[in-house]
Amino acid sequence: MQVAQNLSALQAEWIMAIAAIVGLFVGMLSIFMTVGQLKFQVSTLWEFHVRRGTVEAVKIGWGTVNSPFHISATGFEAALPFLTKFLPFYAGLIKKNPKMPERELMLRFEAEFGDFIMEQICIPKGVSQGACLIAILAACEVGITETADAIKKELVTPVTKEKANGTP
Numbered sequence: 001m002q003v004a005q006n007l008s009a010l011q012a013e014w015i016m017a018i019a020a021i022v023g024l025f026v027g028m029l030s031i032f033m034t035v036g037q038l039k040f041q042v043s044t045l046w047e048f049h050v051r052r053g054t055v056e057a058v059k060i061g062w063g064t065v066n067s068p069f070h071i072s073a074t075g076f077e078a079a080l081p082f083l084t085k086f087l088p089f090y091a092g093l094i095k096k097n098p099k100m101p102e103r104e105l106m107l108r109f110e111a112e113f114g115d116f117i118m119e120q121i122c123i124p125k126g127v128s129q130g131a132c133l134i135a136i137l138a139a140c141e142v143g144i145t146e147t148a149d150a151i152k153k154e155l156v157t158p159v160t161k162e163k164a165n166g167t168p
Contacts, residue, residue, distance in 0.1 A: 046103060053130020060127060062135050068102075071138035078125055078132075079139035086113070090140035106133045 057063050062075030079086070086109070093100055093108055109117070110133060122132045 046107075049130050050103060050106065050134070053132075053134045056127055056129040057131035057134045060125075060131060062131055063138060069134055069138055071135060071142060075135040076139050076142065078121060079136045082116075082120065082136070083139060083143050085116075086136055086140050087143050089113075090137075091144060094144065102137060105137055106130075109133055109136060 054065060054069055057069065057075060058065055060074075061072060062078060063069050063071045089109070089112060090105070093105060117132050117136065121136070122128060125132070
């Protein structure tokens with residue numbers, strides 16, 4: 001009888017342990033599913049916001065939507081006074097990850113300069129849907145491209161002039 005009671009107690013402990021493991025597994029699965037849903041919702045909301053920012057930028061004449069967004073002279077002028085602040089940050093991000101998605105760049109800019117952008121560009125220009133971030137990134141892209149082209153021209157031009165003069 002004693003052996004049967006001990007065996008029964010051991011079986012009960014195993015059943016409780018298995019039930020706890022199954023409960024833990026179900027709980028973890030639920031957490032993972034919730035995190036996945038939240039990630040999807042945040043991503044969708046961010047995409048929504050970026051599209052509304054693009055619409056705003058087009059409506060105020062800061063650019064055109066030709067997939068991708070093309071900044072206009074007006075949009076570039078809005079960001080121009082601040083490019084000395086933004087270009088080094090942009091260049092650093094691109095250097096670390098040349099294929100960083102535009103959405104990630106926007107998040108990084110918002111995290112680093114959000115208040116500054118709001119106070120110095122968005123409020124004075126009367127925009128609030130994200131056109132500022134879209135214009136800043138487009139202006140930085142133009143700025144980096146123009147700077148790189150100018151550097152290449154400087155590096156190539158002196159060599160070409162020397163060869164034209166016949167000097168080594």
